[in-house]
Amino acid sequence: MVIGYHSKKSGKSSDNKLTMPFRTLLLLLVLSVTDSTYAQEYHDAPPLTLRPLLQQLGTELMQGKTGSIVAVDPATGEVLCMVTNSPDGPDDALAIATAYPPGSTIKPAQALVFLSEGLVKADTKIACRNGFRDGNIRVKCHPHYSPETLTGALAVSCNTWFLKSYLLMLNDRHKYGSKEKAVSTWHDYLVSMGLGGPLGIDMPGEKGGLVAGVNYLTHRYKTGWEPKTILWAGMGQGDITATPLQLCNLAASIANRGFFFTPHIHKNTDHTPLPARFLTPHQTQASPEAYATVVAGMRLAVTKGTATELNRTSYPVCGKTGTAENAGKDHSAFIGFAPMNHPKIAIAVYIEHGGFGADMAAPIAGLIMEEYLKGRLSPRSLATVKRLERMQPLEKRVSSTK
Secondary structure (H helix, E strand, O other), X not given: OEEOOEOOOOOOEOOOOEEOOHXXXXXHHHHHHXXXXXXXXXXXOOOEOOOHHHHHHHHHHOOOOOEEEEEEXXXXXXXXXXXXXXXXXXXXXXXXXXXXXXXXXXXXXXXXXXXXXXOXXXXXOEOOOOEEEEOOEEEEOOOOOOOEOHHHHHHHOOHHHHHHHHHHHHOOHHHHOOHHHHHHHHHHHHHHOOOOOOOOOOOOOOOOOEEOOHHHHXXXXXXXXXXXXXXXXXXXXXXXXXXXXXXXXXXXXXHOOOEXXXXXXXXXXXXXXXXXXXXXXXXXXXXXXXXXXXXXXXXXXHHOOOOHHHOOOOOOOEEEEEEEOOOOOOEEEEEEEEOOOOOOEEEEEEEOOOOOOOOOHHHHHHHHHHHHHHOOOOHHHHHHHHHHHHOOHHHHHHHHOO
C-alpha cells in the first residue's frame, strides 16, 4: 500500500511516496474521519496510540535510511512513534524483531548494575589513555579528559571505564564466588530492565535480543570461557544484542527511575480496555540511588559530552549516544528522554551504517522529541531536517553494491 505524505517544510505534497505499514495508514484514516487527535471511539478495534505528526516527521527523516525510530510515553508505555525504513520500504520487524549490537547505548544499563552491586561509586575514577589494553587486547577510545568519574564516563562514552568495570565484576570471586555467579547476577539485572527477551508488545512477530547467561556461554564457547572472552559485552558488543523497541524501553525505565510499562500501540479505553499486563509496572533490580547517578550522567552527555547537539532546547534532555561496530560502516544509535525530571517521552533511534551516534541517530531523536513536546519545529530544527534528509546511507550502500 503506497500513500503520499504532507511535507511540513514546503506545505506541498512530497514527490516521494513511501510504503507505510498498515497500522500507520489505519491511524491516519481514523483521524481523518473523526477529526480527533486521539480518536476517542473506534468501535471495530482499539484506537492506536501513535501520533500522526510524529509518524509523518519520522517517515520524512527516515528517507534513504535503514533503521527505526521508536518513542514511548514512559508514564504509560504507549508507543507514540514507530517508524521504520529499509531498501524494501517500511518493515515493523526492524523495530521489534531485529536484534542489533547496542553499542554504547547499553552503558547506562551497565552503570546501573555496577552501582547497585556496590562495585563502583558515582565518584569512582578510572584512567583511560586513549583506549583499553590488556595483554594482546586493544580497544580504542576517542580522546577525552582522564581519569573520569562515572558521570563523566557516560558523558564522553569512555570504553575503558566500562570494560574495566565489567571485568571487575566478572573477576570478583570474593563477592560472587565464581565467574558463573557474577555473569548470572549481571544477566538478571539486565533482564529486569526488559532486555534479553520479548517485551510483549501488542504486535505480532516480536523477538527479543540477547543477554548472555551461563547456559548460552557454555554452549557457545565449547572449550570454556573466561571474563576476557566476553568483555566486549561491557561496551555493547559481542554477546549482547537488543531491538530498537527494547532500547527505547530501557530509556523509559531510566526516565521512570526504575520501572516500565509493557509497550503497546493500542489505547486503553472504556470501550476497549487493555489486558492487565499492559497496565502493571515492571520494577527493575537497580537501586534508586543508581538511577540518580545515571540520569546525571546522561544529562551531562547532552550538556558537555557526545550529545551536545541536543543541548539547545528549553527543556532538559538526557541521552546516550551509541556507535555499534559491524561489517562495513558503523551503526548510529541513540537513547534518551525528556524532560529530565518530568519525562513525557523516551526514545530510541537506530540507523544502520549511520556512523557515530551523534551524527544521525541523536539529531533525529531530538527532532522527534521537539515535535512532541513543543508541537512544532524551530527554524533551526527545520534546517536540521533538511541536513538529515541529505544524509542517506541506504542509497550509498545500495549503490556501492552495484
